[in-house]
Amino acid sequence: MNPHYNPAKPHHRPDGFQNNYTTATDKSRSELIRWTWEARKAGLPKPPQTPTPEVKADLAFVRANIGAKQVPAATWIGHATMLVQMGGLNFITDPHLTERASPVSFAGPKRAQPPGISLADLPRIDVVLLSHNHYDHLDEKTVSVLNKQAGGAPLFVVPLGVKAWMADVGITNVRELDWWDSFTVPSANGTAPLEIHFTPVQHWSARGIGDRRATLWGGFAVFASDFHVYFSGDTGYSKDFLDTQAKFAARQTPALGGGFDLALIAVGAYEPRWFMKEQHVNPEEAVQIYQDLRAKTAVGVHWGSFNLTDESLDQPPKDLAAARSAKGLAEAAFGVMAIGETRRYPKRPAP
Ligand code: ZN
Ligand code: ZN
Secondary structure, three states: OOOOOOOOOOOOOEEOOOOOOOOOOOOOOOHHHHHHHHHHOOOOOOOOOOOOOOOOOOOHHHHHOHHHHHEEEEEEEEEEEEEEEEEEEEEEEEEOOOOOOOOOOOOOOOOOOOOOOOOOOOOOOOOEEEEOOOHHHHHHHHHHHHOOOOOOOOOOEEOOOHHHHHHHHHOOOEEEEEOEEEEEOOOOOOOOEEEEEOOOOOOOOOOOOOOOOOOOOOOOEEEEEEEEEEEEOOOEOOOOOHHEEEEEEHHEEHHHEEEEEEEEOOOOOOOOOHHHHHOOOOOHHOOOOOHHHHOEEEEEOOOOOOOOOOOOOOHHHHHHHHHHHHOOOOOEEOOOEHHHHEEEEEOOOOO
């Protein structure tokens, strides 16, 4: 039973939620068995030929980059976890800084490399953006540690239905959003308040048995006067991105190259296509999302840390490079980062 069920909303179901444009993200048990069997037979995923690039994080910069003197910056911690500094605040997307993406500590997908910044070294986080409740995105230990950070808990922004899970683990500073819901938080650099919008993507949710699609999933659009960011969470390719672009079209500044200065788009966990296509884009489709959104730049996330599917851990950047050249795009438009790397971005000019 979905306590949030609103029959006026097409993506609401009495027992949960559904996607806007397909129901094919639901795979049968026999399809799951076929995928597992075929992957085992073929010895997939193959180990990567090269480790995910990593650099030592510039902790001094990251810690000092707050408040009025802040410049927009993004630091890749690994997988879908990005520390975004904008509006004078620190945001983190889908924070996962522990050893495994799994309900148990002794089994399940293990991190290939340590997070770019350890939990102990993270700067104080103001806002946590959670895209959905899959184990590689919502990690109980990480959110519990963040909830007890010095200076008070961050604000956790979660999809409809996830607030109850947060309450069960003792996290109460939570804002729950439906698709297209938004709210503002005060900026910390004296500029206009910043807006957080929850946007539809094509995926699903589950943490246990019998809770498939019981809670919502989505992406985020965050607007501060100095920077505009989009985060896809996990998604298949759909018309949702053109819808998102249309929704925020009024904010586009053609001279600045689009409405979002930076789009964080998932580029990993896409093989085999017959099983993954509806729920995880491949790099070629990720580039299409970047173009649909008319973002100025994009960084590929959701790769390089946890090997969840059949492609090797180092395959997504190679496929992304091929997709980019097919479209004549520069690496600066849509590339990947090293774990621990910080990129600084120009501030949007004052309106
Ligand atoms: Zn997922
Ligand atoms: Zn994922």
